[in-house]
Amino acid sequence: MARTDDPSGDKVSALRRGFEVLSCIAAAGRPLANAEISQQTGIPRPTVTRLVATLVALGHVRAVQGSERFELAAGVVRLAEAFLGGLDVRVAARPHLVALAESTGASSLLGVRDGAEMLVIEAARSRSAVASLGADVGTRMALATSALGRAWLAGVDAPTRSALIAQLRRARSRAIDTSLDKAIAAARAAGHALSLGEWHPSINAVAVPIRTPSGEVITINCGGPSFVMPADRLREVAIPALVRTAAALARDIGGVAGSALMSPESAEPAARRGARRKTTAMETSP
Numbered sequence: 001m002a003r004t005d006d007p008s009g010d011k012v013s014a015l016r017r018g019f020e021v022l023s024c025i026a027a028a029g030r031p032l033a034n035a036e037i038s039q040q041t042g043i044p045r046p047t048v049t050r051l052v053a054t055l056v057a058l059g060h061v062r063a064v065q066g067s068e069r070f071e072l073a074a075g076v077v078r079l080a081e082a083f084l085g086g087l088d089v090r091v092a093a094r095p096h097l098v099a100l101a102e103s104t105g106a107s108s109l110l111g112v113r114d115g116a117e118m119l120v121i122e123a124a125r126s127r128s129a130v131a132s133l134g135a136d137v138g139t140r141m142a143l144a145t146s147a148l149g150r151a152w153l154a155g156v157d158a159p160t161r162s163a164l165i166a167q168l169r170r171a172r173s174r175a176i177d178t179s180l181d182k183a184i185a186a187a188r189a190a191g192h193a194l195s196l197g198e199w200h201p202s203i204n205a206v207a208v209p210i211r212t213p214s215g216e217v218i219t220i221n222c223g224g225p226s227f228v229m230p231a232d233r234l235r236e237v238a239i240p241a242l243v244r245t246a247a248a249l250a251r252d253i254g255g256v257a258g259s260a261l262m263s264p265e266s267a268e269p270a271a272r273r274g275a276r277r278k279t280t281a282m283e284t285s286p
Contacts (some may be wrong), residue, residue: 001250010066017041017047021037021043022060022061024037024040024045025070028040031071032070032071033069034048037052037068055070056070081257087212089110092124094122096245096248096249097109099126100220100241105228106126106223107135108125108220108221110122111148111221112219113149113155116164117140117141117142118142118146118148119139123136125244127253131141141199143164143168144180145195145198146198146199147193147194148205148219148221149219150187150193150220151186152219153165154184154193155211156174161184163176165180167285188262191258191260191261192239193206194206195207195223196234202227204231205221205229205234205244206222206238208221208246208258209258210253212254213254220249222238246258
């Protein structure tokens with residue numbers, strides 16, 4: 001007769017609950033008591049107490065001095081550093097870019113900011129496309145007029161964005177006028193940035209920003225010659241596919257993409273956000 005009590009099942013359940021407790025503490029942004037963890041996770045308080053004790057012993061959680069609350073500890077940082085150390089955004093992005101290009105019949109690019117330009121560091125083209133964007137790894141695109149650049153400007157925090165735009169205006173770059181402000185505002189509202197013949201008269205493209213776990217903002221786009229990717233096809237086909245692709249890539253690397261990146265909390269620089277949470281935690285601790 002088969003056994004109905006599977007010890008391995010109990011161990012898996014305990015492991016899952018341990019990660020639920022860890023995720024609960026991480027998401028709170030402040031120290032939590034065992035009762036609060038129990039309430040938020042639905043795990044019985046005696047079980048939470050045992051799990052927290054185990055996490056403390058492993059160095060992933062620590063008790064806040066002078067209270068019965070708990071917060072993340074250095075053990076979590078070691079795990080994060082191990083993940084980040086092996087993270088290659090280009091490698092992670094490649095299959096997503098290829099799938100995007102094939103599904104839209106267009107080109108897709110991954111870009112990073114380099115000075116006043118966006119530098120393409122990965123590219124993919126549809127095998128069925130009759131014509132492509134013409135850009136490849138190493139291509140540079142203007143911040144102000146390209147979809148990649150506008151998405152980057154929309155995705156960074158306000159002080160960084162203002163400083164870059166001021167720098168571009170001092171350099172008297174092309175199209176650094178109120179139209180750029182409108183384009184960025186539209187991008188922040190929609191979660192994606194458009195460039196309809198503005199980077200190149202015959203090229204239409206859309207791009208989405210992604211913040212990596214390290215805090216760097218990268219952008220991916222989808223586009224092509226206007227006779228292949230007219231504005232209506234860009235909106236009906238490319239934008240939905242690009243938004244899904246950006247979200248999938250962000251999940252793979254532990255980042256944030258598109259509209260989720262535009263919220264006030266997400267737009268706040270990581271270092272400042274961490275300092276604010278630490279201060280809040282100190283204020284709310286007994």
